Amino acid sequence: MAEPSILEIQGLRRDFGGVQALGGVDLQVRRGKITGLIGPNGSGKTTLFQAVSGMDREATGRIYFDGHSILGLRPSRIVALGLGRTFQLSRVLPGLTVLENLLVASRPDDSEAEDRAHNLLRQVHLERQVHVLGKALSYGQQKLVEFLRVLMRSPKLILLDEPAAGVNPTLRRTLWELVRQLQEQGTSLMLIEHHMEVIADLCDEVYVLNEGRIIARGTFSEVREDPQVFAAYFGHRNRTAS
C-alpha cells in the first residue's frame, strides 16, 4: 500500500483562552485498523475529535484525511470525503423520530436506507422505538442511535467518542461486535474509551494523551506498562483486561 495511514495529524494545537487543550499532537490512524485514544478526563481527546471532524475550525497544525488536507473544512465536506463521528454527549435530533434520525444521515441516493436502518435498530433492540421521537429516549438509547447513525453512510473512517458510556454491559458487547464487523469490512476506526477491556480487546494500536500531549503509543500491553501512563491514567488500582 502506498499510503498506510488514512488519517495523519501533525502538530495539532488548540488553546481555549490560555488553557492549552492540545499542545502539538502527532498521530496516525492506519487503514483498516482500530486505533484507541485514551487519557485522563480533560486530556484533550474530545478536542482532537472536534478538530478532525471540522466542528472546531480554530485548531492549528495539519490534518490529512485520505490524502486531503481537511483542517478548516466544514463538517459536511469532511463527511462527504468519508468520515463519520459520534458525540460524547449524544446529539440525537430531538424532534425527529429514531428512523428519521437514521434516514437523514444516509446518502441521498441510497435506495436501501430504510431497510438498513431497520436492520441496525433490530441489532441493538431498538426496533420498538422506531417511531419514537429522539427526545423521548433514555440516555443509553440515545447513545445507541447516535452510533447507528454514523453507520448509515458507511464511512471510511469512524471516530467514536465513548460510544458505550452509559450503555448497559450486554448491549455493549453487541456494540463491540458491530465495531469488529466494521473493521472486517475494511472500515478504519478511532475509539475513545475508558473501559480498558475493550481497548485491550479491540485496538490494534493505542495512543495515550495527557494534558494535550501524546505520552505513549503502541499496543495496549506496551502502553499499559509505561509508568507515566500508569500514574496519569490508571491510578492505584489497575483493573485492566479481565
Place this chain on the structure above:
Amino acid sequence: MSAPPLLHLQQLDASYGPIQVLFSVQLEVQPGEIVALIGPNGAGKSTVIKSIIGLVRVLRGQIRLAGREITGMATHHAPLHGIGYVPQGRILFARMTVRENLEMGAFLQQDPRERRRLVEEVLDQFPQLAARAQVLAGHLSGGEQQMLAIGRSLMMRPKLLMLDEPSLGLSPKYVDQIFAQLLVLRDQGHTLLMVEQNAARALEIADRGYVLELGRNRFADRASALLENEAVRRLYLGGV
C-alpha cells in the same frame, strides 16, 4: 423490624406525558445501606429516581421517606426532606465557581456564615476540590466535576443520597476514586441509592441490588447474591 425503611416505593407507576414508563415498581432502602439499581438502557432507572425527586409525574403508587409519604413532592423541597441527588452526566453550574456551586447546594440555608461553614466542611471532605475552590466549575476535569456534583448534593447533609451513574465517562483512576468515596460516605452515615451501568462494580460495593427491566422489577436480592446469579450475570452484567 419496627423502623420503617428510609425509602419505600410501593406499586409505583410513572409516565412521561401519555407514555407510561414504570409499572408497579417496588423498592426499599434501609438506613445506612448502599442500594444499586441496574438494568438495560431504557429500563426506567433514571425515571425511578426522577419520580422520587418529583421530576416525573407519578400516576399511581406511593413513595415514603422514613414512613412519611412524599409522592409527587415539589422538586425544590427535596433538600428539606433530606434527599440529595446527583444527576446523570455530572451537571454543574459551569459558569459559577466551585465555591459558588457548593453554596447553591446549601441554598436553603439563609445564614451566610452557616453557609460558609458548610462549604468548608465539604471542601475538607474533598481535598482535591479545596485546591480549586475559585475555579469555574466548567474548567474542572471530569473526575473533579463528578466530585463537585456529589459535594454539592452533600451540602444539606442529606439522609438519602441518590446518584445516577456516578462513573459515567470517567477514566479508570477517577472511577476508583468515586467508588472509594461512596464507601466513605456510607461509613459517615449516609444512605445511598445508586444507578449504574458499571453494574458489576456497583454491586461490589452495594449491600443490596435491584434489577429493572422494561419498567418492571425483575430481580431483587443482596448484592453478592445478584453477582452470583447466572441469569443476572448473563443478561445484565455482560458476563458469559
Place this chain on the structure above:
Amino acid sequence: MLWESSVLLQLALSGLLAGALYALLACGLNLVFGVMGVINLAHGELMIAGAFLSWLAYRYIDLHPLVVLPLVMGLLYGFGVLLQRWLIERLTGRDELTSLLVTYGLSILLMNLGLLLFSADFRSVPVLQGGFYLSSLDLVISKPRAVAGAISLALTLGIFGFLRYHRMGKAIRAVSEQPEVAMICGIDVAKVRQMTFGIAAAMAGAAGVLLSILYSFSPETGGEFLLKCFAVLVIGGMGNFLGALLGGLLLGLVEAFVGGFFNVQWAEAVAYLLLVLVLLLRPGGLLGQRHAVF
C-alpha cells in the same frame, strides 16, 4: 466648527445620558434572556406602560414622576410576575421559537390596548424643564437628561450588584444555567423565574418613567426602543449584563455623534447598522460570550 471641543463634549454628554436609558432597558431584556432563554419582544411595551403610569399620575393626581418611580416599579414587578406565571412559565420546555411568538403576540396586544385606551397621541410629562448652563465650557446640560441618566445608571448598577453578590441573585444565575439542578438544590425555580421577570419588568417600568420626562411617547414608541435594545444586547453580547450596560452607553454616543455630524435620520438607522455589523463581525457580541454572565 463641529470639531470644537465644546461641541464634541456636548454631543458626548447628551449621548451618554441618553445611552444610560438604553442600558437600563436593555439590561432588563437581557436578564430575562439570560435566565429563561426568552427574548421578550413585549419589553418595549412594558416600558411604555411605565411611561403612561407616570403620565396618568402627573396628569390626574399631580404627582412628580420621580415620586411615582418606585410605585411604578412595584406595579410592573407585580405585572411581570403575573406574566411569567400565566404565560411564559407555560412555555418551559418548548422551543425558542415559541416564546418569541408569544411575546410578539403580547407586544401587539399591549400596544393596541394602549392605543385603544390612550389613542396614538404623543404625551409627555413636562417636569424638570430647561437645562443647566456651564458658561466656562459653553455647555448646556438638559435637566431631564441629567436626572434620567443618573437614575438609570444607578438602577442598573444596583441590580448588577444584586445579581453578583446576593444569595437570590446567585440563585437567578443558577437557574439560568441548570434549572433542574437548581431545583434539586432547593431553589423554587418557578418563583425565581417570576422574580426575574418581575425585576426585568420593573426595570422597563423605571425606564418608562424616565422616558416620560425625557421625550414624548405614544403606545407605539415601545417597538422603536426595543429594536435599539437589541442592538445594545448584540453589541454587548446577549446574556452579558455588563455588556448591555456598556452597549447602551455606546449606542447613545454613536447616535449622538451620527446625529451631530451627519443627520438625525441616519442616527435612527445607525442602531440597526451597528447591530448588523457586530452580528457579522463578532456573532458573539463585542464582549463575546454567549451565555449568561452577570
Place this chain on the structure above:
Amino acid sequence: MRYSDLGIGALLLFFSLLAPGFLNNYQLSFLLQVLMMVTLAQSWNLISGMTGYISFGHGVFFGVGAYTGALLLMGGAFWWVAILSAALLAAALALPLGLLTLRLRGPYFAIAMLGLNEVGRILANLWVDLTGGGDGIALSPLLSPVLATNYFSMLALAVLATLGMGWILRSRFGLELRAIREDEEAAEMLGIDTIRNKLIAFTASALLPGAAGAIYAFYTSFIDPSSVFLPALNVQMIVVVLLGGRGTLWGPVLGAVLLMSVQELTWAEFPALHLALLGLLMILLVLYLPDGLLGAWKRIGSRYG
C-alpha cells in the same frame, strides 16, 4: 403529494378559477388578499416553519417586490415581466442577505430580521429619486392590470407556493431542513450541507413575497414606504401559519382563510380592536394549539379514530 391532498387542491382550485364569474369586485379583492396571505404564509412556513430560523422580516421582500413591480410597470414593462422581475430581485437580494444573516444562530437571526423591515422602510424613504420617498408611488389606473388579472396572478402564485411546499414536505430536502431545525451542528456532522440548504430555503422563500408584492402594488395602484414595509404583514403571515399548523401543507391555507375572514368581520364591527385581537389570538394559539388547527384536528381524530 398524497391523493387526498391532490383532491383537496383540485377542488379549491376549481372554485377559485370560477370565482370571478360570480363575485363582485370587493369580494374578489377579498379573495385576492386571502390568496396573498396563503402565498406569504407558505413562504414563511418554508424558512421558519421548516428550518426554525424565525424570520420577523419577511415583509421586506414583499416591499422590495412591490417597489420593483410598480417601478417597472411605470417604466413600461409588461405586467408579468414586472412580477417575474420582482420575484427574482427579491430572491437576488435574499441571497447575499442570507449569506450574511443565516450564519447567526437562534435568536440572533430573529433579531437581525426584526430590524430589516425598518431598514427597508428607511431606505425607501431616503432614496427619493427612485421611490419618491414618503410620497409613495401612485400607478396610473390606466397602466395597472385589471382586478381579474391580478386575481389570477395571485391565484397562480398561491398554487405554486402550495405545490412547492407539498413537494418539499415529502422530500429529503424537507427532512434535511427539519434536521437543521433540531440541531444544526449535528446535522452538519451527518453530512448535510447546512449552509447550502438554508440558503436555498431562504432564497426560495423570498421569491414568493417578491412576486406577491408586485401583484399587490398593481392591485392597490398606490404604495409608500410605510404601507409595504409593514410590520403588521409579518405578524399576519406568522399568525396564519400558527393558526393552521406549522410545517404542514394545508395549515397556511386554512389559516389564511380563517384569519382574513375573522379580520374582515372584526374590522367592520370593532375597528380599533382587531389588531389587539390578533395579538391575543397569537398568544392563545401558541399556548393552547401548539400545532395549529390541523394538528388539533389530527389529535382529536387519532383519539376517537
Place this chain on the structure above:
Amino acid sequence: SSKKPILVGASVALTGKYSRTGQEQLNGYRLWVEDVNARGGLLGRPVQLIYYDDESKPLTGAKLYEKLISGDRVDLLLGPYSSGVTLAASTVAEKHQFPMVSTGAASSKIWARGYKNVFGLYTPAESYMNQILFFAKRKGLSRVALIHADTAFPRAVAKGVKALVKQLGMQLVFEEEYSKGSTDFSAMLVKLRLRKPEVLIGGSYLPDSTAFVRQAKEYRFSPKIMAFAVGPGLPDFGENLGADAEGVMGNTQWEASLKLPGAQRFARRYQQRFGHAPGYHAAGGYGAGQVLEAAVKRAGSLDRDALRKALSQLKITTVFGRYAVDAAGKQIGKPGYTIQWIEGKRHIVLPRAHATHQILYPFQPWQNR
C-alpha cells in the same frame, strides 16, 4: 322607495398616528350629516354616513375605498385624513371614475397626477409658511433654518419654504429631514445652535413640534421666529407646553373666530355635541359635507359625471371658508392663516385683516423668561 338613504362613504383615521385629527374630521362629517337630514336630506332622501377605520395607513385606506365603492356601493365619497392616505385613496376613486371631496389633505402632489376626480378644500401645504416668511423679510431677517418630517405633507411644506426663501433672497442656513415620530432632537439642536438661524421653520406635526420646543428650551435655542406647520394649531400644543408655547407660531386652515357664514354657530353646536371646541380639521369635515351638498344640488342627481362637473365649477363659501378649485381640482380659493400662542391662547396674527392680536416679535430668549 325614493326614501332609500343616500350613502356617503369615507375612511377615517380612528386609530394610528392620525387618530386625533382623524376623529375631529369624522365629527365634522357627522355633524354635517345630522344637519343635512334636519334640513330634509339630499334630493329628498336621507343621508347616511358609512365609514371605516383606515388605521392612518394609506394601503388600508385604499382597500377601504375599494370596499366602499364596490362592496357597499356608496353614492358619494368624502376623503380620508392626511395627504398620505388621500394619495392612496384617490387612486382608487380615480380608477372607478368616482368624484371625491377631499379635506384633511394639503399636499399639492395629490393634484399633480392628472386625476379628474379629487376636489380639495385645504389651502395647499406649499403656501403654509408664506405669510411668516414675508413677515420675516419685512423685519430684515435672512438666516432661515428648515426642519421637517419625511412624509408627503411636511415635504410639501418644505418645498414651498425653500422656493420662497430663494425668491425672497433669504439664506437657508440649515435644512434637515427627520423620520416621522422622532422625538429626540438633541443632536439637531447642537447643530442649530452653531448655525444661529434667525427663523426656524418646522414642517412638523404635533408630537415632533412639541418635543422640539421642549428640547429647544433645554438647549437654550431661541431664534427670533419659531414656527411649525401643524402642531401649534392644536389645543394640545399649549396644554403640553404650558408657558413654553408662548410666542411659537403656526398655521391654521380655520379658526372659530373667523368671520365666516355659520362658523360661530358651527363652533357652538360642535362644542355642545362633542364636549370640546372644534379645531380646523372638524370644520374642514363639515365644510366638505357642505361642498358635497352644494354639488349634488347643482347636479340635481347622483350621476358621477354631473357631480364631477358641478364640483369643478362650484364656487361657494362654507363654514370652513371659500371653495374654488382649478382644473385639477386643487384648492385655489382659500387663504391660509398664521397663528401664534400668546398668553396661553391661540390668536390669528396674520393676515392683518383677520388678526385677533398684535403679533409678538421677537421670540423671547429662554434665559430671559
